[in-house]
Structure formats: structure tokens, C-alpha cells
Amino acid sequence: MIKGRIERVTGPVVVAEGMLGARMWDVVEIGKGKLLGEIIKLVGERAFIEVYEDTNGLEIKEPVVSLGKPFTVELGPGLMGSIYDGLGRPLERIKKELGSFIRKGIRLTTLDRKRKWKFEPKVRKGEEVSGGSVLGSVREGSIVHKIMVPDGTEGKVKSVRKGEFSIEESVCELNNGKRVKMLQEWEVRRTRPYRSKVGLSEPLITGQRVIDSLFPVGKGGNVCVPGGFGSGKTVLESAITKNCDSDINIVCRTGERGNEVTDIINELNESKDRKGRPLMEKSILIVNTSNMPVVARETSIYTAITIGEYFRDQGYNSIVLIDSTSRWAEALREVSGRLEELPGEEGYPVYMESYVGEYHERSGRVENMNGSFGSLTLISSVSPPGADFSEPVTQAVLRATKVFWGLDQKLAWRRHFPAMNWLISYSRHLDDMLPWFKKNVSKDWDVVTKNLRAILQKEAELERVVRVVGIGVLPEKEKFILEIARIVREDFLQQDAFHTEDSYTPLDKQYALMRDVVKLYEKGLKEIESGKTTDQILTKSVKERMARVKYD
Amino acid sequence: MIEYQTLTQVTGPLIFLEGIKNVGYGEIVEIETDGERRRGQILELNRDKAIIEVFEGTRGMDVKKTKVRFTGKTMSLGVSKDMVGSVFSGLGEPLKGRIVAEEELDIQGKPINPSAREYPKEFIETGISSIDLMNSLVRGQKLPIFSGVGLPHTELITQIAKQARLLTGEDFLIVFAGMGIGYDEARYFREEFEKTGALERIVLFLNTATDPAIERLATPRVALTAAEHFAWNLDYHVLVVLTDMTSYCNSLREVSSAKEEIPSRRGYPSYLYTDLATIYERSGRITGKKGSITMVPVLTMPEDDITHPIPDLTGYITEGQVLLSRDLFRKGVYPPVDLLSSLSRLMSKGVGRGLTRDDHKSMSNQCYANLAEVEKLRALISIIGEEGLTETDKRYLEWANRFEREFINQDENERRGIKQSLEKAWELLSIIPEERLKRIEKDLMKRYMRGE
Numbered sequence A: 001m002i003k004g005r006i007e008r009v010t011g012p013v014v015v016a017e018g019m020l021g022a023r024m025w026d027v028v029e030i031g032k033g034k035l036l037g038e039i040i041k042l043v044g045e046r047a048f049i050e051v052y053e054d055t056n057g058l059e060i061k062e063p064v065v066s067l068g069k070p071f072t073v074e075l076g077p078g079l080m081g082s083i084y085d086g087l088g089r090p091l092e093r094i095k096k097e098l099g100s101f102i103r104k105g106i107r108l109t110t111l112d113r114k115r116k117w118k119f120e121p122k123v124r125k126g127e128e129v130s131g132g133s134v135l136g137s138v139r140e141g142s143i144v145h146k147i148m149v150p151d152g153t154e155g156k157v158k159s160v161r162k163g164e165f166s167i168e169e170s171v172c173e174l175n176n177g178k179r180v181k182m183l184q185e186w187e188v189r190r191t192r193p194y195r196s197k198v199g200l201s202e203p204l205i206t207g208q209r210v211i212d213s214l215f216p217v218g219k220g221g222n223v224c225v226p227g228g229f230g231s232g233k234t235v236l237e238s239a240i241t242k243n244c245d246s247d248i249n250i251v252c253r254t255g256e257r258g259n260e261v262t263d264i265i266n267e268l269n270e271s272k273d274r275k276g277r278p279l280m281e282k283s284i285l286i287v288n289t290s291n292m293p294v295v296a297r298e299t300s301i302y303t304a305i306t307i308g309e310y311f312r313d314q315g316y317n318s319i320v321l322i323d324s325t326s327r328w329a330e331a332l333r334e335v336s337g338r339l340e341e342l343p344g345e346e347g348y349p350v351y352m353e354s355y356v357g358e359y360h361e362r363s364g365r366v367e368n369m370n371g372s373f374g375s376l377t378l379i380s381s382v383s384p385p386g387a388d389f390s391e392p393v394t395q396a397v398l399r400a401t402k403v404f405w406g407l408d409q410k411l412a413w414r415r416h417f418p419a420m421n422w423l424i425s426y427s428r429h430l431d432d433m434l435p436w437f438k439k440n441v442s443k444d445w446d447v448v449t450k451n452l453r454a455i456l457q458k459e460a461e462l463e464r465v466v467r468v469v470g471i472g473v474l475p476e477k478e479k480f481i482l483e484i485a486r487i488v489r490e491d492f493l494q495q496d497a498f499h500t501e502d503s504y505t506p507l508d509k510q511y512a513l514m515r516d517v518v519k520l521y522e523k524g525l526k527e528i529e530s531g532k533t534t535d536q537i538l539t540k541s542v543k544e545r546m547a548r549v550k551y552d
Numbered sequence B: 001m002i003e004y005q006t007l008t009q010v011t012g013p014l015i016f017l018e019g020i021k022n023v024g025y026g027e028i029v030e031i032e033t034d035g036e037r038r039r040g041q042i043l044e045l046n047r048d049k050a051i052i053e054v055f056e057g058t059r060g061m062d063v064k065k066t067k068v069r070f071t072g073k074t075m076s077l078g079v080s081k082d083m084v085g086s087v088f089s090g091l092g093e094p095l096k097g098r099i100v101a102e103e104e105l106d107i108q109g110k111p112i113n114p115s116a117r118e119y120p121k122e123f124i125e126t127g128i129s130s131i132d133l134m135n136s137l138v139r140g141q142k143l144p145i146f147s148g149v150g151l152p153h154t155e156l157i158t159q160i161a162k163q164a165r166l167l168t169g170e171d172f173l174i175v176f177a178g179m180g181i182g183y184d185e186a187r188y189f190r191e192e193f194e195k196t197g198a199l200e201r202i203v204l205f206l207n208t209a210t211d212p213a214i215e216r217l218a219t220p221r222v223a224l225t226a227a228e229h230f231a232w233n234l235d236y237h238v239l240v241v242l243t244d245m246t247s248y249c250n251s252l253r254e255v256s257s258a259k260e261e262i263p264s265r266r267g268y269p270s271y272l273y274t275d276l277a278t279i280y281e282r283s284g285r286i287t288g289k290k291g292s293i294t295m296v297p298v299l300t301m302p303e304d305d306i307t308h309p310i311p312d313l314t315g316y317i318t319e320g321q322v323l324l325s326r327d328l329f330r331k332g333v334y335p336p337v338d339l340l341s342s343l344s345r346l347m348s349k350g351v352g353r354g355l356t357r358d359d360h361k362s363m364s365n366q367c368y369a370n371l372a373e374v375e376k377l378r379a380l381i382s383i384i385g386e387e388g389l390t391e392t393d394k395r396y397l398e399w400a401n402r403f404e405r406e407f408i409n410q411d412e413n414e415r416r417g418i419k420q421s422l423e424k425a426w427e428l429l430s431i432i433p434e435e436r437l438k439r440i441e442k443d444l445m446k447r448y449m450r451g452e
């Protein structure tokens, strides 16, 4: 055991001397209160440690002990429906046992040791198993939680037990004497293994019109969602969590508001998913609000992604929604600053971008070690200072992702929600998803969506003209296009996340809405040629009908 | 208590000390120079050296005679229910008399476990139409006022503090923390309360413009510690007013630069977001506790720029913002609330049927839609003039002018009930052609527009 002493304390960073032999990323216990931290830099016998908890009260020369292993998270039955902090500590249990406020030095395990789970074996005696092989399952609410052989273990099944067990009891014994229990641990900063990545072919259906119809994301894809404050990042991520057709939701709220956490907890508890299952049963929350210690923010996204991978390995489509990546990057910057590292752009450490790239690589659709297919979709919100997308974090996330939902503060102030700017947003999954849409929604999906985009594009061009010459002098045809575009914006793109009927639109209805506008547009253009005016075509009743259909 | 006389350096608000032993990070120290006593806090420990931030500033300090004693404690405040009606310094010392403390509380507080929070949704009526109807405040919310130098935020915050109550009539206990404000501002606030005989409803913490800037770093935390005692231990509903947070942030910048930290945007430290969050997140409601903390901080935006780091980072933390506009102020509108740039994030679950009135949400949505339309029109007019405007366009403009004069505008002492605000909004809405009122459901239209 390596044991050193505190030499320096500055904010969340502690420097310890006498740590020769300690390894990078190893977890350490600091001081008499045994605060947890991890080693982020080694210089000679000195270890630089980021401390997960408030460092007030630490004294020079207090002991620092390395636990000899990197930070891991517990995986196994009991995860579903739980709320953890960035280090995987169970916030509900902490509340029950310690009250409404969070104290320092709390040590509660992620998973309950006492609870028994009914294990249903799937393997038989004599079967060859290895890392990832499914031994059996337990039911957690409506989720079938598959119990897998941990990475690195293999052999022939000698015996397997059926019945009720706690997560620390062995459920299967191998010929070589190894015993497998339901509890696993995984180093959060390491990607969990899979056989190979496979192409994306199916969209994540969100029920959000602007997403599904214009900027879809494939299951296994990744999305960058930047936007200034109030542009709708959190509401959008919540709407997706509530409505999308994922199997498992990992909601990672890092460095943001406490009340928003309560909000999503309540919503998940109160609502059901599209298949009628309670939403909380398929969800796990990782929460480190802005007033909780900074360093744990940094860890929280790795914890969330690791749990997402674990369910992907079971053959599920999991989604990980991070809100907000910027808070993670700021935690990185704060620690880097205390280490007096050479700062990169805006003070972020130069390695920030490669870290972003690395963890975004953990999304994808894969063939698992056990031969099943699963996916992890990663949706990352970004909070750019001054809503300026040229800043380093937005740029780093943009480079690491294939789908871009640019939320626009100006649209939000005008109460156009979701405030997704249709002129700058893009999805590089469009071509891969098209066959699916054509097969499952309509053969002319591509034509209809293309026409809809064209109307919006045309509007943008015309607006530039109007800004110079005014609307009065425009020819009737162009006035008509502007009115049609208004219908597209107000009656199709805008979607009220708080309105019971409006908050979710099934794909076939999305299609029908688009087709109707496009038809109206094409028919109208012909009528204009034959002398009709915009007001004659888009009468009060036509406009009212277009505005109401989405509620029917 | 060991006393050290081993100062090596004095820089800005910081002193550097060496040869120390057995002191804790973040500990409070007592400093004495020529009989004058000050307080400070340890910002960094490095072997036998410490960097200390001096709350009262370092004016007149020297390295030779200054003595430093370590208290072994972090900064705390003695709290008591007798604090009501009294005035305290920015560090929490009573300006007159003494308060017998019931308890000593660490001013840093502890983070609320997010799973112990209760979602805020009890509507607070401030009597101000632009807030109540358009940016509703609820108990446990943090809703700042983004103002500018010379704009009437003091009047507005005073009006809110005086008038705020639940629809059931309950008043708030007001905890007021002034940071770097003028005496006249503080006096105005106090006198307004005195007029209404409500002085026994407030606790004042004052760090004025002439008090040491560094002391400001403690003021909001001291005030919140008092607020927490009243809310969580004594079941009060507390409304916390923090003004001016810009002064607070500038003090933080000063300390950071003295420590030679790598600055982030405009010289503010990179941890400004986190620092502000540890203040603002102390508001809220907690399951199983009767009291609550609602917060209305005020900040003045340098150069009226909302992208300046102070309003920007605040907006990322708070649950909306009420933005004051110089344009409306010049037009003589009070309160000059720029509605399009204002927002209450907790409104959607705090208003509507059973909470305020069933037409509240739709009406607010519709007014916002109108305002967005007007904004576009006005931008157009500024380029090409009013020619070519359609009949509908003109109606929108008429609506906007009357909305500003009759709805947003109100007297500093006028209390408008939420029903009154709604009635006014309905009256004005009749100016707009009905097919454009997409945000209002048909049945609401029938009932409230035509009285059917």
C-alpha cells in the first residue's frame, strides 16, 4: 500500500509527497476524513490529485493512501430507476440515511448488497462461456437484466444455480473453479469491449417533428446540441428521454440546476413510455448539480457512458443524454489551471478535445462479445459562453459528432420552440436512415422532406430580399411562398413540449403533416399562375385547418 | 492560539505567510495590525506557506508588525430569530446592539441533495403584470433581474419585495443583501418598508460601496446562511434579494487576479460559474420541510451587454431572468421589462387551471407570439419605413404600443392582481385578427373574449 502525505492544497487539487509507485488514475483516500480523489499527474514521488469532495479543513501532512486501482463503477441488478451522483453514490439512499443535505466523505455502495434477485439461468452445464456471455437474467421491473460473464473470465460451466440471490452470491461456477456473481465492476474511463462496430440503419424515433423529419439521429449515433441559455437544451433532452423508442435511458445531468433534476425525476415517475411501461423503470440518472463538488462532474459522464455500454452489451438500445458537456470541460479546465498546465484556447487544457473525441467514440451500434447487437446513442448538450458556437467546447464536440442540432437563442426569445435553427443544423445520418423511412413510413419520404426543406431555404433567400426592398413590392408568388413557409415554421417545426397532444407526433402523422403542406404549396403555385392571390388560396379557414391538424 | 508574525508579502487583498503548522484549508484567520483587527480566509496551503484573503482589505498592513492567528474554524454566522428587523454588516455583524446566537452555521452551507428537492410550483403574485402574467415567479425559484446602470431595478426589486405574496395571502420574510451599493439605495429600500410598517419582515446585510470590496465575497453567503436558518429550521418562506451581483463578481475577479490565476473571459476567473452556482442553488424547496427560499438577485450588465460573462453565466444557472430595457425606460415605461429576452423557466408548472387561471398559459404564449411578430415588423420598418405594411401588420403595431403603455407600464405602488392582468391582456388582444391567435384554444376564446 502506498502512503504519502499532503504537501499542498489549492481548491479541488491536492499535491501529495511520498507517493512513489502510485499509478496514474489510481483512486486515493485523502486525509483523516478519507475523502476520495484520483491521481491525475505524477512528478517524481509527487502525486497530483483531483479531489471529488470539498477540500476545506484538510491540513498539510495528513495521510494520502492509494487504493491501487482506478475509479470503477458497480454494474448489476439494482441500477434501474436509481439516481446516483457522479461517483455512483445512491442519492436516494443518502437522503434516507443522512438527510436532505450532502455531507463530505459519504461511502455508500452503488448497488444494494442485501436485496435478493430472482435469477433465471440460460446456460447449461458444459457450455463454453467467456467475457460477455449471457448466463441468465433477472427481472428489474419491465427490464430483463441480463447477467453476463465479466471481461477476462472464461471456461466451461460446471454448475449454474436458479433461485433468489444477492448480487454478491455466486450464480455460476466454471470448471476452472471460477465463480461468477451478478455484481461486476468496470473502470469508467475504459471502453467496454465489443466484437465490432456495425453501420447505423435505424433512426431513434423521438416524436419531435424537427428531429425525426429533418435531422434524424440513428440508433448508435451521436449528437451535438449547443445553445445559449434558455435556448431549450434541457427541455429538448427531457422530451427525448420521455418519448423516444430507446430501451434504456441514462440521463446525465452534470453541473446544472437542482430543480431540473427534480423535474425530470417527477416526470419519469409519473409518465409511461410509448409501450405503456413506467418510464422510470427504463431510466437511470447520474446527477452532479452545479453546487456539488466540481471534480465529480468530470467523472459523471464516464460513469454514465459506462452504464450505457453495459446495457448495450446486453443487446439493448441505450441512450446517454449529457447536460451539459460544457460543465464537464470546465471541471477539466479548473483542475488543469490548478496544476498550472499550459492553457490552450480559452484556458481549456490542450487535451480537452482529444478527451471529447475519445468518449464520443464510445457511442455506436456494435456486435457485442456475446453475438447480440446493441447500440449506445450519445446526445451531448453544450453551453457556449455568449451563445457563440466558435468557442472550443462546441467546436470539439462538433468535430466528434455526426448530427448537429443548433439551438438558437434568438428563436427561443421569439418563442419558436424547439429553437433548432433549421438553416444551420444537419444530420449526416440522412442517407443511412432513408431506406428505413421509405420502408416503414412512405416510399416518397425523401421527396416530401426535400420539398419541405426547399420551402424553408427559399424563405431564407426571400427574407434577405425583403429586408432590402420590403414585402410590398414582392411578386404574388413570392408572397405566397413566405406565407407557406410561415405555416411550415409555426405549424410544423414549432412543437410545444408541455402540450399533451403536441409534445409527441408519431412518424406517420409527421409524414401526413408534411405531405399536406407540400401539396398545398404545389397546388397554390399553379393557382397563382392562373391569377389567384395568396389570400384567396390561404383563406382563414385553410390557415386554421393547418394550425389545428397537429392536435387532432 | 499560536500567533504568527511571519508575513512575506502583501498583494491586493492577499497576504502571504510562512512557517505555519497544523492549519486547515479554508480556515478563518484573525489578523492584527497596530491594534486594528481584520478577518481572512486561507486560499492556498503549500507546505508551511499559506495565501490568505483579507475580507476587510489590506490597506495599512505591513509585513513586519502584522500578526496572524488561526481560529481552527471555517467562516460562520451566529443565527437567531431575533435577527428580524436588524441591520448587519456584509460579514454578518450587527451594526447596532448584539444578537444572541441560537446556533453557529458555516456560511458555505451544504449542497441540497437533488433527490431531496421538491419541485417549486406555488405561484407568487408580485402585483406586477409583466412578471405575474408573462414571467411568473414561484416559491423556491431563483429569478434574477438583469439591469443596467441607471435603470430602475432598485424600485422594481423594492416593489417585488413589498408586494410579493401567495394567492392565499401569505407574506414573505425578506433577507436583503446589498453588495457595493450606495447608501441611498439601501436607505430607499429600508424606508419603503418602514412606510408600510413592514420592517419586522426584513433582515438587512449591507456592504456598501465604501466598504471593502473583498468583504462582498462573504455577504451573499452570510445572508443565505441566515435565510437557510429561517427557511429550514424555523419554517419561514424567505425571499432573498441580492444586489448588486456585478459588484460581487468584480471582487471575485480582483482576488483571482491578485492570486495570478489564469483568467477566463474578460478577466473573470474560470470558476465564476461554479462560484455563482454555489450561491444561487441555495434557493429551493425541500421535501418534508415547510419553509422555502426564493431568490431575486439583481445584476447590472456592463454596457447593457447580455453576453457579458456575468449575465451570461447567471442565465445559465438561474431559472430565468427579467431583463430591463433602456429603450422602454427612455419611452417612460415602468417597469421597463423587455419581455422577449425575459423568461421564467418554472412558469409552465406553476400557472394555469387550479393554480392561477386556466387561460394563463395560453395568454402568455399568445402575447409572446405577438411580441415576436412585432419585433420583426419593427426591424423591417427601421429599414424600409411603414409603407407596404398590411392592415394586419398595423394592428400588431397598435397592439404593441398599447401593450407597452397599458399592460407593461404600471405605477411603482400599484398592485395588480393576476386576474386584473389577464383582463387587461384580453382587452388588448381584441386588436389582433382572430385567425392569428393560434395559441389560444377555441373554448378560452369563447369564454374570455366573447364572454359566452
Ligand SMILES: Nc1ncnc2c1ncn2[C@@H]1O[C@H](COP(=O)(O)OP(=O)(O)O)[C@@H](O)[C@H]1O
Binding pocket: A227, A228, A229, A230, A231, A232, A233, A234, A235, A236, A412, A417, A418, A419, A495, A496, A497, A498, B343, B344, B345, B346, B348
Ligand atoms: N419545446 C419547447 N416547448 C415549449 N417551451 C420550451 C421548449 N423548449 C424550451 N422551452 C422554454 O424555454 C425555456 C428554457 O429551456 P431550457 O431547455 O431550460 O433551456 P436551456 O437548457 O438551453 O437553458 C423553458 O423553461 C421553456 O419555457
Ligand SMILES: [Mg+2]
Binding pocket: A233, A234, A235, A256, A323
Ligand atoms: Mg439547461
